Amino acid sequence: MLGFRPSLPPPERPLDRPSLSDWTEAYDNGGHIPEAASYLERWPADAQAFREAMGPRAKLDLPYPGGLNDSARERLDLFLPEGEPKGVAVFVHGGYWLRFGRETWSHLAAGAVARGWAVAVPSYTLAPRARIASIVPQVARAVEEAARLVAGPVALAGHSAGGHLVSRLGCVGSPLSPEAASRVARIVSISGLHDLRPLRFTAMNEGLQLDAEEAAAESAALHEPAPGVRLAAWVGEDERPEFLRQSLLIAAMWGGLAETRLVVDPGRHHFDVVAPLAEADSPLTRTLIDW
Numbered sequence: 001m002l003g004f005r006p007s008l009p010p011p012e013r014p015l016d017r018p019s020l021s022d023w024t025e026a027y028d029n030g031g032h033i034p035e036a037a038s039y040l041e042r043w044p045a046d047a048q049a050f051r052e053a054m055g056p057r058a059k060l061d062l063p064y065p066g067g068l069n070d071s072a073r074e075r076l077d078l079f080l081p082e083g084e085p086k087g088v089a090v091f092v093h094g095g096y097w098l099r100f101g102r103e104t105w106s107h108l109a110a111g112a113v114a115r116g117w118a119v120a121v122p123s124y125t126l127a128p129r130a131r132i133a134s135i136v137p138q139v140a141r142a143v144e145e146a147a148r149l150v151a152g153p154v155a156l157a158g159h160s161a162g163g164h165l166v167s168r169l170g171c172v173g174s175p176l177s178p179e180a181a182s183r184v185a186r187i188v189s190i191s192g193l194h195d196l197r198p199l200r201f202t203a204m205n206e207g208l209q210l211d212a213e214e215a216a217a218e219s220a221a222l223h224e225p226a227p228g229v230r231l232a233a234w235v236g237e238d239e240r241p242e243f244l245r246q247s248l249l250i251a252a253m254w255g256g257l258a259e260t261r262l263v264v265d266p267g268r269h270h271f272d273v274v275a276p277l278a279e280a281d282s283p284l285t286r287t288l289i290d291w
Contacts, residue, residue, distance in 0.1 A: 023201040026242045027096075029270040039271040046278075047106035054079055054113075058106075064145035066138040068125050076122035076142055077102050078149060079109040085118040087152035087185070089288055090143050091277070094160025094191070097127045097135060098207050105159075108277040111285035117155070120146035124165075128207045132164075132196070132218050137175035139165045144180045153185040155288050159274045163192020164220065167250060170231060170258075171223035186230040188288050190274050191243050194221040194233075194250040198242070221250040225258035232261040232287050236268030243270060263287070 030036040051058050059078040066074035089112045093105045101123040109119035122142035124135050147154050158166035167189045169176050176184070196215040199205060216222055225231065231254055235247035244264070251262035265273055265284075276282035 023198050024203045026240060027199070027202055027204070029240060029243075032240060033269050033271050036271060043104050043107075047104055050107035050110055050278075051077070057081070057113075062145070062149075064122065064142045066124070066141045068130055068134060068138055070125045070129075073101070073123045073125045074138070074142075075102070076120050076146065077106060078146065079106070079113050079119045079121075081113045081116045081118060083116065085150050085152060086116045087154060087289070088118040088120055088146050088150035089155040089157060090120045090122070090146050090166075092122065092124075092139055092142075092156070092158035092162035092165045094158070094162045095126075096204055096208070097132055097161045098204065099126065108274060110278040111276070111280045111282060112155075112289050114280035115285065115289055117289050118146075118150045120149070122146075128209060131209060131214065133214050136165060136168050136218065140169055140175040140177075140180075143169065144177055147180045147183055152183075154180065154183045155186050155188070156184060157188040157190060157277065157288050158192065159190045160270070161193060163189035164194060164196070164218075167192055167194055167220035167231065168218060168223075170225055170229040171220055172226050173223070174226055181226065184229070186232065186288070186291055188232045188234055188284070189247070189250070190234045190284070191236065191239060191270055192220075192233065192246060192250070193243075194246050195219045221246075221253045225254045225260075228258075229254075230259040230291070232263060232291065234263045234265065234273070234284065234287070236270060236273035237264050237266045238269040239273070240270070261287075261291075 057080040102121040112119050156166040170187045196219045200210050233247040233251045254260045276284040
């Protein structure tokens with residue numbers, strides 16, 4: 001069953017003694033997941049099969065005004081249920097802000113669509129072309145477009161870097177418009193990155209180009225949650241210690257200020273923890289649309 005834990009393992013190296021090799025290892029998911037390459041091969045095929053199965057209820061390649069003048073990436077796919085949607089869920093993909101796009105994750109809309117929700121899956125401009133501080137408001141524009149297209153409540157979900165982006169939209173001073181923010185019913189950050197400061201000490205920072213100021217400013221755990229925000233920090237039990245710490249951190253920091261849940265999913269790792277979004281009756285799907 002799903003677990004709620006008061007404490008989790010500390011990071012592998014103290015924050016005040018950063019080492020490039022240690023922190024790169026701490027955030028290396030693929031290197032610690034058996035047959036990791038098989039997931040990278042399977043996701044695009046599963047996503048394409050879902051798009052084809054949806055037929056005319058898949059509205060693909062819709063533009064949104066993201067503000068970065070990136071016509072190729074400022075696009076979203078919208079998947080509609082049968083009948084009038086109960087609301088719209090927006091899924092924001094991960095990839096450390098450096099890789100992937102909406103076309104890899106379409107199948108994760110299946111669970112919410114089966115429960116009567118529309119699901120929007122946007123792409124966004126990747127680093128190093130855009131800094132994280134520019135991607136956050138761009139994703140806000142994608143959420144606003146999804147809310148414009150579908151009436152009713154809005155639920156936000158994101159995986160890894162996407163978990164950061166949706167959590168960041170739930171902070172005081174969020175770039176979301178007041179109208180869109182007022183419709184956000186809940187946020188589910190799945191293996192989210194809520195403290196960006198350690199990423200400065202990883203090899204990936206060559207592309208991210210995070211400095212101390214931006215890393216702190218874009219860390220959702222260092223902001224107050226906006227009034228009325230409800231956040232579920234969802235993480236796999238078998239993830240790297242840093243991802244467990246990241247979820248524990250935002251749950252602890254926001255816990256006294258917002259309705260917050262920490263969920264540790266037994267037996268799940270970074271690549272399969274998000275898979276239950278494709279299932280209509282999974283606890284993850286229910287949390288996204290029913291909590």
